[in-house]
Amino acid sequence: MKTKNKTSLKDLNSFRVDCFSSNFNIINSEKEIIDFLVSNKEPDSIILGGGTNTLFKNDIDKPILKIQIKGIEVINENNNSILISVGAGEVWDDLVNWCLTNNYGGLENLSLIPGNVGSAPIQNIGAYGVELKDVFESCRAISIETGSLRIFKNIQCNFSYRSSIFKEELKNKYIITNVIFKLSKNNHVIDYSYEPLKNDLKNNNILNPTINDISKSVINIRSSKLPDPKLIGNCGSFFKNPVVDNIKYKKLKKKEDNIPYYKMSKNKVKIPAAWLIESCGFKGLRDGNTGTYDKHALIIVNHGKASGLEIFNFSQKIKNKVLKKFNILLEEEVNIIDN
Numbered sequence: 001m002k003t004k005n006k007t008s009l010k011d012l013n014s015f016r017v018d019c020f021s022s023n024f025n026i027i028n029s030e031k032e033i034i035d036f037l038v039s040n041k042e043p044d045s046i047i048l049g050g051g052t053n054t055l056f057k058n059d060i061d062k063p064i065l066k067i068q069i070k071g072i073e074v075i076n077e078n079n080n081s082i083l084i085s086v087g088a089g090e091v092w093d094d095l096v097n098w099c100l101t102n103n104y105g106g107l108e109n110l111s112l113i114p115g116n117v118g119s120a121p122i123q124n125i126g127a128y129g130v131e132l133k134d135v136f137e138s139c140r141a142i143s144i145e146t147g148s149l150r151i152f153k154n155i156q157c158n159f160s161y162r163s164s165i166f167k168e169e170l171k172n173k174y175i176i177t178n179v180i181f182k183l184s185k186n187n188h189v190i191d192y193s194y195e196p197l198k199n200d201l202k203n204n205n206i207l208n209p210t211i212n213d214i215s216k217s218v219i220n221i222r223s224s225k226l227p228d229p230k231l232i233g234n235c236g237s238f239f240k241n242p243v244v245d246n247i248k249y250k251k252l253k254k255k256e257d258n259i260p261y262y263k264m265s266k267n268k269v270k271i272p273a274a275w276l277i278e279s280c281g282f283k284g285l286r287d288g289n290t291g292t293y294d295k296h297a298l299i300i301v302n303h304g305k306a307s308g309l310e311i312f313n314f315s316q317k318i319k320n321k322v323l324k325k326f327n328i329l330l331e332e333e334v335n336i337i338d339n
């Protein structure tokens with residue numbers, strides 16, 4: 001374990017907020033976590049992966065544990081499927097590419113999502129019709145309170161849209177050290193039901209896509225509409241898409257006839273947060289050093305010198321306006337870290 005006192009967090013968060021940690025610890029193994037927990041009785045430690053879903057509101061005095069546990073290991077396989085165990089500190093997209101190189105199917109729709117493997121279960125990352133829960137077998141995690149190791153099987157993680165037990169009742173209670181994935185070795189389930197993916201493949205005359213075709217197409221679409229955090233600071237979607245019941249949706253539809261929705265279940269629909277935000281006039285709006293991305297209203301960007309507090313305050317302006325206009329309280333997808 002490496003501990004540093006004054007560490008700049010600018011290159012460790014994709015909002016590129018320029019702030020400092022006064023107690024920064026780089027963790028390379030489960031043993032280092034346990035050693036840290038034995039010598040630090042601080043229950044409020046902050047766990048950091050790639051920092052692509054984290055907004056630091058200010059300088060951070062609480063200990064930060066940056067998880068860098070590495071390794072990809074095959075633990076079991078048969079003719080059709082394979083189980084791989086992956087260290088929490090592996091970069092997610094490196095894992096996706098490793099799977100594609102080995103012709104293991106399951107992660108291709110999740111290509112190019114920034115961040116690390118250990119953070120993926122926290123919000124059950126998802127894109128283009130697939131979620132982490134579809135390939136997640138189990139994970140190992142250490143309790144911050146007791147230092148004991150626990151295995152969480154898929155069913156125990158309570159995965160749901162952009163959430164899991166680690167974002168709800170066990171929020172900040174466990175450090176995930178590795179994740180086991182179940183992937184296909186042949187007869188891959190190719191999912192291109194998501195409309196933009198279907199259209200991109202069609203435009204490229206691909207009728208029977210392979211997992212590599214899916215990945216390439218996802219990368220095409222993502223690169224054309226999402227801002228690259230290396231060029232402009234952002235954390236992807238700032239808010240979750242709100243889910244409302246049919247009664248509320250019908251009321252909204254009376255006021256705004258063109259309000260889009262996706263059916264979630266018999267009684268629930270999901271409304272695109274981007275549409276709500278755009279309807280409140282925020283798309284591409286600049287507010288000092290921050291604002292929303294001109295191609296996507298759900299993405300808040302740092303135009304260069306925004307502080308965490310400035311970005312946070314701007315997000316609250318959006319939230320208040322949407323609440324006032326639509327009576328919908330947006331919920332943050334980004335994890336906001338306060339000291």
Ligand SMILES: Cc1cc2nc3c(=O)[nH]c(=O)nc-3n(C[C@H](O)[C@H](O)[C@H](O)COP(=O)(O)OP(=O)(O)OC[C@H]3O[C@@H](n4cnc5c(N)ncnc54)[C@H](O)[C@@H]3O)c2cc1C
Binds near residue numbers: 067114
């Ligand atoms: C341009 C862009 C596009 C994006 N697109 C998508 C998308 O399509 N779909 C999607 O789901 N997300 C998307 N995201 C969000 C982000 O990539 C994911 O949430 C990703 O999983 C975050 O990984 P991270 O390692 O950077 O997490 P961090 O920001 O480091 O951490 C996120 C949360 O997880 C906790 N955490 C991190 N590591 C651990 C661990 N080992 N154990 C316990 N807790 C931990 C942290 O405390 C924090 O609460 C996007 C982000 C960007 C910048």
